[in-house]
Amino acid sequence: MKYHLLVICILLVMLVGCAEENIIEDLGIVTVYGFDKDEDTGHLLATTVLYQFDPDITNASQIINSEGDTLQGVKRNANKESGHKITNGQLRVILFGPSLSKEDGFIEHLDTLGRDAKLSDIVYIAVSDQPSDQVLASTNYEEAPNIGAYLHQLIETAVRNEEITSSTYHEYLRDYFQVGRDPVLPLLSVDSEKVTIKNIAALQDDKVVGDFTIEEGFYIRLMVDQFDSGLIELKLPIEPFEDHLEEYAEIEDPHIYAVIDKINSNTDITMESKNPPSFEVKIDIDGRVIELSRQLNLDDPETLDVLETQVTKQMEKELEEVINKAQEMNADVFGFGVKYNNNTRGEDLTKEQWREMFTDIEVETTIKINIERHGTVQ
């Protein structure tokens, strides 16, 4: 027993040196990296945003611009410009500017995320339509301590509100490597000194080929994921409702706007035939009407019926448009290729093969909507 205690005591003293100390105030804790390409030299230009702890300054942001060829190299170079030890343990977002995301691709710069245990796997990957140093230099980041924390908050809130699909490193890599599916990433943009999620970028592997609006993104999400409490605004023609309107005010608008929330969806994609590839998409939606621009008596089953048919029609139409747009970009963000691959075992579908086939696939969509509640005030 005494011998054991002695060994423990010796270990206690000797092993102290082995633990790497990271005392919080000595660190430059990186929250976001922004990468661009230096067009002249071909090097990687990095914008590193770190926390700076100073009780007298409420702003805890510190931005370092450095150059390098790899993420770790950039970090090392950034270290030269800071009295703090630059660490990646709190990294939340990696942002790629257009020079990388549109032209060269960026997958090689994500390699270290899979190798360095200090880097989290749930870092959000995002692209921007302006050089990333401009995006990260924006000064309005609400009450967040710095721009990195704000970006993380911005993306996470949008994901939680089911506005965009989540695009963490893990999820991005899954889409990247899976044959028959192309990844989407949030496209950030600076608007009057404030970063916003402007669009949803569609990628072929690691290159942006086009973008969808957030509204179009709703349909992408509808196809690849389930909604638990989504929201959609639809613009419906007025004609079918003529007999059901209960007007109390004169409104000159040939459209009726309907907002449906608490959308709970269930999507079923089946492959109908192999050559040419055609798919049937069945979507069940439950939802609640929370806003109508014109007065309808939804207590009347007929009126409700008309509304449901029109909503269905409109959604099917918009969905088809989104699918067509994706086909034009030739980015299968819905994962039809995965279905195809699953149904044709043994054929060893390659990415290139699917790229050629995707533009020609036929999709038939059937949406069934069930409006459950339509307001509480009588």
Next chain:
Amino acid sequence: MKRRFKKSNYFPCKMDQLKTDLKEQYFKGSPDLSSKIIEQQNNGCIIIFLDYLVDKQHLFDKVIKELQDTSELSNESIKEAIPISGVKEEKELENIGDELLDGGVCAYIEGEQQALTIPIPRVEARQPERAETESLVFGPQISFTESIDINLNIVHKRMNTDKLKVEKFVIGDTVPSEVRLVYLEDIANEDNVKEMRSRLEQLKVDDVLESSTITQYIEDNSYSIFPQFLVTELPDRFCYSLKEGRLGVLVDKSPSGVIAPTNFLSYFQSTEDLYTRWNMGAFIRVMRFVAMFASITLTPVYVAALTFHYEIIPEAMLVSLGHSRSRVPFPPLLEALILEIFIELIREAGARLPTKVGQTMGIVGGIVIGQAIVEAGFTSNILIIIVAISALASFTAPSYLMGSAIRIIRFPIIVLAGLWGFLGIVFSMAFIIIHLIKQKSLNRPYLAPIYPTQPKDIDNSVIRLPFLFSNKRSYSNKPKEIKRFPKPPKKKKSDIDE
């Protein structure tokens, strides 16, 4: 005690001779040995006593008065006349001396073969007062006092049954003290009683001092920081434990009783849990366990996270932590140790100083110095919150000894956390758990009912259930009779209005 006087047939002797011999041979010239000679026509009687040990009132009313009134002086007549029990006839000087020390009076009638001793001790004892260290909000407030007579009286009053068994031991070579083993014959486990009896019988010390010291002599592992026998000043807790099948030990001159065997969880239980309604009791009991755990881990986690694992700090806390740390000149380990020692200082100073000054001390120490320390940038204000919470949490343990153990055990964990990070915390927690599993209390497992696992004991350990479901004693105590009372029939719903 060694026999100092071989002479067995001392009497008869002269009255003065007796006094001189007692004074010279037994009391070595004590100035307090008083005597009075009562002369009657044909005979004389001397009474000898130690001034401060006898009840003067009794001495004059019951002894001297009776002796003066008796017409014929003889041992027999005095024995009859004096209305006090325990009057003995003694032949030997030594025994007489012993009786005097116990507060007796020696009456010797010249010419008799024996001297009489009449016990009229003056007992200076505190009357039972409100419990101070284990005070309850709710329920009986009385606490034990320094007199074993009063304590036994309280226990007997509360446990008015013939099954209550009391065994007497006298322990201590230099200063013998009365020790009583108390238990309920029909409930307490026989093996426990035997074990306790043998431990008490085999205890050879010069002086037991107090019940908490006797605990340290006879408990299973005196090296451990965790107390294995529960020392309480509350008679209701003492008696409740007896009813649960545990054993109690009362020590003369000590204001607390010892309860054995105990397990780790019983140090976080209070009789108050039973007095309040079951849901409140259960909540408070669980809260105490959480508090204990928080008290042990909060500061070490702070130290480890700030020294090694900045990755796990939530984003929202990172900035405020960083800001408050940025002016501190010490590493987190030193910062935490300074503050923990500071809190212990305040606690110790508050406990030592008189009550009125103690309060001021608390204010000066806690508020003024605490504020100044943060202002001066010696520690971060978040650490002050953490240290204060863990100090508070440690005081929730209803057993003072366990609370202190928790406070002390934090220090090595903090040091390990500062040297090894979370690895150090895990290491020390594992060490504590292994240590606890190895402990025994009166040869019963200390960590019961967690290990060995006894799910039926959940209502007597971690939480509290309504008495309707909780009619059994703790299984891990191995009582002779497991049921407290038969399960009550289901109450029929009856509405008076109907």
